[in-house]
Amino acid sequence: MGSAVGLCSSPRAWGCDWNIARLLCFAAISWVLMTQMEVGAWTYHYGDKSDYSWEVARNFCRSFYTDLVAIQNQREIAYLNSVLPHHRTYYWIGIRKINNVWTWVGTSKALTKEAENWASREPNNKGRNQDCVEMYIKRDNDAGRWNDERCQKKKRALCYQASCQSSSCSQRGDCVETIGNYTCDCYPGFYGLECEHVVRCKNLDPGPDCSHPLGEYSYNSTCKFLCQEGFELQGLDTLQCLESGNWTAEAPECAAVKCPALAAPGRGGLNCTHWHGDFTYNSSCAFSCETGFVRNGSETLECTALGQWTGLPPLCEAIKCPMLDSLSRGQLNCSHWHGDFMYNSTCSFSCETGFVRIGSETLECTALGQWTGSPPLCEALKCPVLATPGRGQLNCTNWHGDFTYNSTCAFSCETGFVRNGSETLECTALGQWTGHPPHCEAVKCPVLDSPDRGQLNCTHRHGDFTYNSTCAFSCETGFVRNGSETLECTALGQWTGHPPRCEAVKCPVLDSPDRGQLNCTHRHGDFTYNSTCAFSCEMGFVRNGSETLECTALGQWTGHPPRCEAVKCPVLDSPDRGQLNCTHRHGDFTYNSTCAFSCETGFVRNGSETLECTALGQWTEHPPRCEVMRCPKLRGLEPILMNCSHPLGSFSYGSVCRFRCTQGYFLNGTSRVRCQPDAHWSDKMPTCQEEAAPYFKQVLLYMGGGAVALVALLLTGMLIALLIKRLSDKEEEKTLLNPTSDLGVTGVFTNATFDSNL
Template sequence: MEKSPHSVAKINNRRHSCLLRFPVEFKGEVTSILFSLHCIPMYAVTYSCIVIILHGFGAISFGTVLLITFKTSEAHQVRWLDSITANPLKRLCKAGSSSVLQRLQPLNKILLRSKLQNYDSSWNIDILPSTYPPANLAITRTQKRPGDVIFVFHGGCEFFEAPENGNVIYDPVNRTVGSTATFSCSSGYVLSGNASLECLETKEWNATNDVSCVAECNRDETQVTVLRRTCMKTCVTAGDCLRGRPCVCDGVCGLSCIPTARVNYCDVTLVQVDNTVVTLDPATLVFGTVATISCSPGHLPIGGTREIQRSCLGNGDWSDGSLTCIPSDACRNPPEIENASHDVKLYYANGESLRYSCNSGYASGSNSYLRCVDGNWSEANIRCIAVQCSPPDATENGRKDGSGTDYNDRVSFSCDQGFSLHGESVLICQGDGTWSADVPECTDTCRNPPEIENASHDVKQSYANGERLHYSCNLGYVLGSNSYMQCVDGSWLEQVINCRAVQCTALDTPVNGSKDGSGTGYNDRVEFSCDQGFSLHGESVLTCQSDETWSADAPKCTAKSCGYPGDINNGGIIEGVYTYPNSVTYVCDEGFTLNGQTTRTCQTTQDWSGIAPSCNPVQCPALFTPVNGRKDGSGTGYNNRVEFSCDQGFSLLGESVLTCQSDGTWSSHVPECTGYCQKPREDVMWVFNDSCQGISVQPNKCGLSYLCDDGYFPINQKVIWSCSKGIWQKNAEPICST
């Protein structure tokens, strides 16, 4: 809605004026405007004339009755004025000075005669349409200068007229902050746009008034399917749509969210067809644009409809409709000629010739063309005459049944007993005047032996009575039964001949190998391969042959051999198998030790793992010479001997000969050379251990302790002497005391 100019009420007098402005949006009938006029005069004045100027009431029709009430602050000076028509300017002066003035009751002298006796006199003007309650507008006073006061009226939110076929309800009715405007539609109409608006503190509604009441528009899924329509998003109001799209009716798609402002929404080339003129309304090609299609000059429509209209739909397609226009001098519907046909077209251009062709069984007897001349066909002088075949001859030794020679007539042939028919038994008269085949023959010879599937035979023009015809099976097939046919009285004696497909026996998969292919038919191939470490012995590919045998025996997979690994000095190999994946074990001769790996394994490369070990002679540790003795021999190898002896005065304790054994150890420990100790003191009684041999001379390791005579007691009870290398080792001297 456009905002109207400020409404102004201006009161003039001789020395000062009071000016009021109404920045209110008016449309339709105006609600009550209440205000107070506060003037601050320099001195008291008398108002002899009032001028009211109303602007912005353009929507109020001429003749609208306004009720205007003036009153001063003094209650007894209230005056009324009524029946003021809504012209842009009316002057209200002395009684009787204007023909437009009417009073509700007689008044003496002038319409209004009052003086402002103080600085706060007030005037109220009510504009009261009979059907609307007061608007209760608020007033803000702004003083500009003495004698000139401007009043700015702050009303509620904009007044909306009810939509066509609908209604609007304000709650509360004065449209102040917080008020709501609720729209509704009459029965049979649905609301499009915002159903409810709210008045904000800015005296503006929270959304644009885009409300309209449209006829009910529901989506028809059946028609959508039949017409193959693509529908946009369904909606009830614009609030259901995104990106500000309105909710509008889109035919069978019902209410949908459509970008109605988008130009070139539909492709005009889709409605531009040959020989037509297209007019767009509007030309911007928005949703709903109507394309009116009519024939171009010099062309006429087919079917009587001179123009059609197609609408731009919500999915960017055009509504259904077609118009076909042809040149005005063209020909249509050529005449039908009996037993003839022609090419069919929508129309035939002026001067174009149309050729007729006689149907099968008929031949042209005259002209075969018609010509289009200025929209009319030339005179038809075309005839198609039925064809005739010449009568067929009778066959020797046979009979003929039928004598017709017209198109599609049939003649049948049969042979006498003992003769066979060679050729077609039925001949048909064809459209070109010839029979469908030559006249057959009746003979006692045989012709055209039966064909056996997957078999062949010698070919001759005829076969004598009693002759046998041998069949042979094609390559890949073998004979399963009788191999010949016999001619008997001009007919082939029925025999069962069967050539079945070659089948070889199924092949097994070799041990330690694999098989690729399982076919057993003729020329089928089976490939063989071996697992790692095994070699194929035999053919790798076998083919099934025509005699139902394979081209070779099935191959085998044998383990790969690494061969004998070789001998080693002073050792050998424990007997084993020299193929993959077996191993051999090495051992050394007695007196030798193995240096390297004990075993080696045969690998898939037919090589032995690692390298062969060696056998080294056994070595015993070197022996030392005993103290007080001698050693004879220094060898430490296997079976080497070392002899030992003692110096004079010493005896050998242990083995005198040591031998190096196969395990690298000597046969015994190194012996010792031991001496003898002298007889110990005789003033004590000695006790010898088992190592002592006598009391005169004591060997090594001989030990003794002492005893005291009767009446004496040992002072050192733990005296122990031992003989070591001919010397007594003493820990103390024996002492006996009473």
């Protein structure tokens, strides 16, 4: 209980987030409510108050005990099912799916097939992510068996406290937990309850060099064996004590090194002495030969420690006669009883076909090492002498003398001549040549014909169209040779090239002119001698150059190809008081050019807005004019007086008219108007109204002195206002009239009114 409280004082020690730590602390503090089952050193622990997720349950078990319980056998399953109380959510155990493999988390070992204890039709991963395992305790069916579940579900924790320590089993075996104790699964070579004993092998005879890491002649002891010089081991040179208590093999023995067995030489004898067995280390053997034979090699051999004799066994060889060679152009046939050219050997001589023997036919080797006579000779037969052919050469190979048997004579002809007859003659064994001598004839080339539209002229030195014949080619007027001018018949019976052709002279290829067409007539090929080409242009374009060209014998046209140029219209200018904007497709003011006209502000176009240049070189209408906009004429009638200025014409755009009234009247409305770009005046024409002074006099007679003062004040204000307005009108009038003052136009005040007839 004290350890649980200590951990709760620092809940981060659980290695999980704050909420999980609080939950585990609560579980630890309430551990007093849990039931503990203890059997010896191995204990099980389970909770009966709180349910946890699998991760929280494992953290709790690892904090106070070893881990979630690891099920090792069916006996343990039966025990847990009998002692644990039934709980509706059952218990978490320490197995989980890791990388898709069910693994015991406490040992990191995979669940084996034989250790599985799944309930029927489990695991089924129902709902997916069922990676943790619960154990059914006291369930009506499948009691004690397992089921895969989602790790977030809440269940009781089933923990265990391990009894195995690091020193258990003497560190010579695996400590296996059991209910109430543990057992040791000893490593190979060890036994005992704590694996404290080591397996022993039988003692070996003194002599080997041994190492005993675990005790004399015990498991893993190793012994090495050696033999004296001249002796070798029969068996393995190293033995090791196995976990079974047996050595890896029987102890080896030392046996004398053996040399290869020796035999008496042919026509000789053998006498040996053996110290350690037949033909073994230190054995010695002496050799001897029969009468008439001599020893070739050492007289005595000894077997060394390496299993080799001190030399090769000798041979007994018969006495030799001088070696005989085969006759030049002959054969040697010998019978040897005791070896080549030894005593009693006999040799017979014969000559090849075409040769005859001069001397003895047979010789014999005597007991003194000498032959009974001298070797014979073989001489070749002769054929008739040959002569060199005309225009040719003769080259002979004489193996046995000029024009003798097997002499070969090759015939060749000079360059440009070919042999008629056999190339080679050979002198036979009968003294006759294999055929008649050949003669040389000039090589022939294929017969040539005159080319079409041309001529052929040939010179023949050795016959028509033969070696060194030359043929010259020429062509008619208007045609040119395609190929060599002259061909010569070579020594290979071929002309120095292909016969040429006479081809019509070519003129440069003509293209249809831009905006035109080309129509040609070709007699001897496209654009060749005598070809004629006619040119024409599209509508709106005219030809500049010859209508027809002809290809001459010099490969030139009779003139330059013409061009198709766009038809031109008269050049247009911008109208006075206007602008001109043109689009030219084929050049300035040419066919299909279009020109748009516009006028300045206050002016209106009189004529078409757009003109187009036609295929006849004429514009579709006359160019328009820009005429000034005119406002309605004004007419003055008393008491209105009018003064107008007309910079661009009478009552036109820019005209300004000023107004005033005769004495006794005041102006009601604007004092001046102006003709605007839209042909409207800037304001309505004013009117003149009679002044109010006479009426004020009558009023004063009835109202007395106070009224006089009031009227005087009103009149003074009105006069000041009229004065300010008059000054303002004059300044504006100067501004309007100043731009056109150089025109010298002056205004005259007259009675004015609008002329509604304009």
